[in-house]
Amino acid sequence: DAGVIQSPRHEVTEMGQEVTLRCKPISGHNSLFWYRQTMMRGLELLIYFNNNVPIDDSGMPEDRFSAKMPNASFSTLKIQPSEPRDSAVYFCASSLAQTGQGYTFGSGTRLTVV
Amino acid sequence: SQKIEQNSEALNIQEGKTATLTCNYTNYSPAYLQWYRQDPGRGPVFLLLIRENEKEKRKERLKVTFDTTLKQSLFHITASQPADSATYLCAIPYGGSQGNLIFGKGTKLSVKP
Numbered sequence: 001d002a003g004v005i006q007s008p009r010h011e012v013t014e015m016g017q018e019v020t021l022r023c024k025p026i027s028g029h030n031s032l033f034w035y036r037q038t039m040m041r042g043l044e045l046l047i048y049f050n051n052n053v054p055i056d057d058s059g060m061p062e063d064r065f066s067a068k069m070p071n072a073s074f075s076t077l078k079i080q081p082s083e084p085r086d087s088a089v090y091f092c093a094s095s096l097a098q099t100g101q102g103y104t105f106g107s108g109t110r111l112t113v114v
Numbered sequence: 115s116q117k118i119e120q121n122s123e124a125l126n127i128q129e130g131k132t133a134t135l136t137c138n139y140t141n142y143s144p145a146y147l148q149w150y151r152q153d154p155g156r157g158p159v160f161l162l163l164i165r166e167n168e169k170e171k172r173k174e175r176l177k178v179t180f181d182t183t184l185k186q187s188l189f190h191i192t193a194s195q196p197a198d199s200a201t202y203l204c205a206i207p208y209g210g211s212q213g214n215l216i217f218g219k220g221t222k223l224s225v226k227p
Contacts, residue, residue, distance in 0.1 A: 004157075033214065033215075035217075041219075042217060042218070042219035042220065043158075043203070043217040043219075045214050045215070045216065048214050056214060091157050091158075093157070101160075101163070102148055102150070102160025102161075102163060103158075103160060103215065104160070105157030105158050105159070106157050107155075107156055107157050108155075108156075108157050
């Protein structure tokens with residue numbers, strides 16, 4: 001298994017533009033998580049899905065952020081419109097829910113909004 | 115609300131010594147606690163899980179303890195090597211035994227040769 005695959009690895013965009021981050025979880029994992037990491041706040045959970053259904057999106061900063069999981073092998077995180085304060089590293093992770101197993105993280109997308 | 119804290123932002127030790135990292139949490143004791151390693155430019159990598167009924171867990175040179183009275187976990191790396199240099203994160207579930215993980219901000223460990 002190639003692990004959790006995220007794309008793009010780096011994204012530089014102008015303020016106001018739409019940004020879409022993509023994630024392919026590990027086959028067979030039924031939970032998927034989107035986290036954001038900054039120096040100031042560390043890793044923050046944005047949203048998580050269980051069996052493709054959004055369970056908790058209370059970490060999504062505001063309505064500019066949205067996430068979808070149309071099937072078990074793909075998820076997107078969209079920011080529209082983007083702002084400079086959205087600059088961070090965004091991680092996707094997957095796991096088998098309710099087993100206490102560790103998460104498998106992707107390599108992240110470093111987003112810079114100028 | 116549940117909070118998780120890693121007291122040291124950075125820890126510098128000499129090769130061969132034992133590194134000890136601390137993780138504290140507030141409020142209720144979680145059903146388990148996890149430790150991760152993160153290298154620059156990479157995502158966190160799962161290392162160990164310890165459950166609330168386990169006092170200690172070992173994996174090769176790693177040892178984790180879990181003290182629900184102190185609300186604390188200690189992470190030890192024995193015979194440390196420069197290759198152990200990384201940021202180490204602890205994480206606990208919130209919302210009971212299942213659910214999401216919240217992470218500490220991490221401790222950056224540097225092992226000098």
